[in-house]
Amino acid sequence: MVPSSSFAEFKAGFFPLIFTKERINKEDMLQDKLKKIKQEITAELERTRTLEQLEELNKKYFSRASGELTQLVREIKNLAEEERPMIGKIANEIKREAEELIDKVRVGLVEHSAGQNKEKIFDPTLPGRKGAAGSLHILTQIRREVEEIMAGLGFIVVDGPELESEWYNFEAVNVPSWHPARDMQDTFYVKSKGKIQKAKVGGEGEREIDYKLVMRTHTSNVQVRAMEKYGVPLRCIVPGRAFRNEATDARHEHNFHQVEGLMVDKNISIANFKAVLDAIIKSILGADYKTRIRPGFFPFVEPGFEVDLSCILCQTKGCRVCKQTGWVEFCGAGMVHPNVLKAGGVDPEKYSGFAFGFGLERLAMMRYGINDIRLFESGDLRFLRQF
């Protein structure tokens, strides 16, 4: 509806001031014309009932080429110089007020017409229009989360090769070629086209090493690389792909992702490891989780630990998921073996540290109730789009 109070204001406006002087000259004529046109606009606006009529009115008075008000404003330049500012000001004022009023009338008409069409009712319950959504792989998401948390604890994220020398994958982490522990990790060996069997190694203890290449069996291959590159003290994690030459099933995959963690500093103890481990687990999984460590054997650590997590389903009471033990195995860990520190050029008499390694898939499976590890590298959008 047309708001009437505006009209009253508009009519009262500047007119008393303008019409106090009674002079019949050019400027008075122009003032009269302006006054008249203002009345006309007001009157017409009161009769305006549709947007089309409003558009007509707009054109009639305000069109740049032939609008009646526009014409009047152009006439101002014919006035005497001393009169121009005052009349110009009045004209602008009238123009501005008229335009404001037209906008108000327009808003009124639009709202009015929206309420008129009772048959065609807008249905706000129709679904919104979403843009297409992409997704990050669930392992990328969970990996980023781990990286964030570890970065907060001052661990840097280090990358390393997936196709690795036997030296960094095994020897450097205290798994010599004859060691039965090599059986624990079914290794993919890589055909080397070159004829090299042995590679000369310079430096202090000059010697020959086997030039054999493997798909890294763990991301622990970066332990010694990281010590060489960054020195100690060192806190780092190594997320990445690892490979095991074993048949796949719901729990085993030959391509998988691991996060290795390493901290080397002075006087690092088992008590320190327990505290940091607990902090990591609580940050990633939630404060409800408890951890415990048991003896475990991994050649790169001494002592070595198996890390268990409290079973979130039964809160350590024992259920089917945890085979009635109340705990589920989570990762391997331990205090860094002096041979590994030595391989990294670190003096084990001065420094000690801990290391741990867990599977990202395993973490994701526990967290999201995923029951088949093969889904992660299946490329199945029905799986990937859920996250």
Place this chain on the structure above:
Amino acid sequence: MLVSLNLLKRYVDLPATATPEEVVAKLSACTVEVEDFFEAGKDLKNIVVCKVVKLEKHPNADKLRIVRVDMGKDSLLKVVCGGINLYEGMLTAVALPGAMVKWHGEGESVKLERTKIRGEESEGMICAANEIGLADRFPAGELEIIDLTVLDFQIGKSLAEAFELDDVIIDIDNKSITNRPDLWGHYGIAREVAAIYDSKLKPLEIEEKAETREAKDKDGSGLKVSIKDYKLCPRYLGLMVENVKVKESPLWLRNALTLVGLRPINNIVDVTNYVMVEIGQPMHAFDAEVVGNIVVRVANQGEKIITLDKVEMELDPETLVIADSKKPIAVAGVMGGLHSQITDKTKKIILEAANFEAVGVRKTSQRLGVRTDASMRFEKSLDVNLAEAAIRRASYLIKEIIPEAKVAETIVADGKVATSEETIEMSVGYIQTKTGVEISKGEIVDILKRLGFVVKDKKENLAVTVPSWRATGDIKTKEDLSEEVARIYGYEKIKPEFPEVRIKTLPREGERIVINKIKDQLSGRAAMNEILNYSFWPKKLVDDLGVEREAELIGLLNPLSEDQAYLRMSLVPGLLKNISDNSRFYDEFKLYEVGRIFLDRKGKYKIEKHSKEHLPDQPYYLAGALVGPANKEPFWEAKGIIEGLGEEFDLDFVAWSAGRNPFYEFINKMTDKEKRLVIVNGKEKIGWIGEVNVSTADYFGVKNRKIAVFELDLTAILEAKEELKQYRPAPKYPVVWRDIAIEVAWKTHWENIKKEIAKINPLIKEITFLSEYDLGKKKSLAWRVKYQSEERTLKDEEVAALEAEVVGMLESKFGAKRR
């Protein structure tokens, strides 16, 4: 490895309160990984020993009988049975309602219920051995029920108890004792349990009187043994036993072996196996009638032996064998020969207990592809002293179960007796720092002593002498001792405490930030789904795409199957397979992967810090694949995605000139010859974008869809120095937009038109493509030009003049006509 709790209890006293659950919990908290534990006799519940009292005919069935059995209760039980070997007075087993039985030894176990058979009530079931899982101990013919008469069991006794099966079996994860050769037998585990419970370990009952005669003290009579290679065989002991009668072992022995998963064979072999189960030392017995004096030597090239599993093996000088003067009679530490095996006819045996070097056994076992209970133990590096303990224990047992046997009074031996014991010095402070616990000197000493270490207090330090069974490479350093103390002290008792650290400048992780940015843009703005595929390529793919001709392809030496024969050298085939797999469920989608590919050329990583050799190259690649219906052009969206990345990184396109394919031939073959471009970073060609041609789409099983693909080597982008954007103030003067449409020859490339327009005047700020139309012989192109000055408001006439210049240039240079 399976461990019997009953057997453990023979060597160590446990508190009455120690339940199997508690023992298992303590073992796993302090020593080893326990995979599982279970009651051995639980399958025999509700099955009892009974006596057949009376046999009657079944009124309605010829092959069935009604049997009245006595099970020690007031009344007899009535059972219908079809067993053909039933007789009155026979002792057998009856399953009562609730027992789990396997009908005729087949299928799943089912719960027995009271039932009527051919109209006659049956209150139980008289069992055949295979119906209650005892077929191993009681081999029988068809329809024969289990005959326990000779065993003289007490009537009414539960079968589990009668067979001494009321045991708990603990399954220990072999991996967790890889470094603990001393734990590969019950006695070693008992030693741990004794340490954990602070209880006493009982001595083994062994033959003590026999004299051990070293080979060097020759006396010319009896058995002779000699070692030719003391490195591969540090110790060898032989013992002659005459007048043996080879037969089935007594029940307790058969039971003991069966409980820990070994198959009873005969009394001699069972004794050797039992000793291995007890103390972890593998033994062997030869038929002394067919072998002469024993020599331990490496095999000659081409020598052959048929082993106990009846396989002929060809030997070489890297294989250590036990031989007599003529030929090898056993592969040392792995398996005995068939020729000298113990048979029913054997009267005279030679018992062997030896120590073989771990790496040698391991290599032999790998070379021959045979892994046995013996080789598994030897390759862990056994205590040299264990061999003598084993042969004395075996001697003791043989005298017990074969009283008539004549056991030689002399054990014949060659090699060293281990005497050198390692001593490690460490301080109490070291243990406290390493564990983070104020553990007292007294407690440290006590724990070590319980584990068999000898500890001398040298004021500042403790001098810890390692017992022979741990001096096998297992305990060498103070770190090793810290584990011994900490695990018995109890990891759960160590209070968590955060480390104090010094803050340090951290390196900027540029590569990770860039990869994150790329993924965010693709998964966000481009609405793509991130995929992770295997790093491997199947052989078939390589063959079919002709990739094997690419010099940089890398193969796996020992793939699990042909599906993982090679390392991927492009991410694209994986994505095409994903498209094929997903197209059953989705019509239009967009995938990408960021991952390493592998190329046989010098990469950035070294194989060792000081070496000159480098690992093969393994750059990070990015690939994307977009699939849509045949009437759409996903190529444009793919290109748009790269252009989007180009806003962040330095990326541009150049033509993929015919005949000069910058990439691998298989990629050339996969893509449409017109719809493709090379992606450049600076001047370097780092990738490509193209439509997958029909034959390739068809190969991957994608029909009636169009697939656009891009792939980039990210190396240059990841290594590029980050260029920070510089702020520019927004322009002050207004913009003038003008649209132009022209008619031009099909061959004219938009990119060239755009370049020429841009050259005309710096007031031309942007040229935005609008559309391309088909005009038959020619095409129409339309675009919008942005004119803007940084110094003034442009006049209409000025813009019109520039526009005329543009049109003039188009006419003269491209033969275009304004529409």
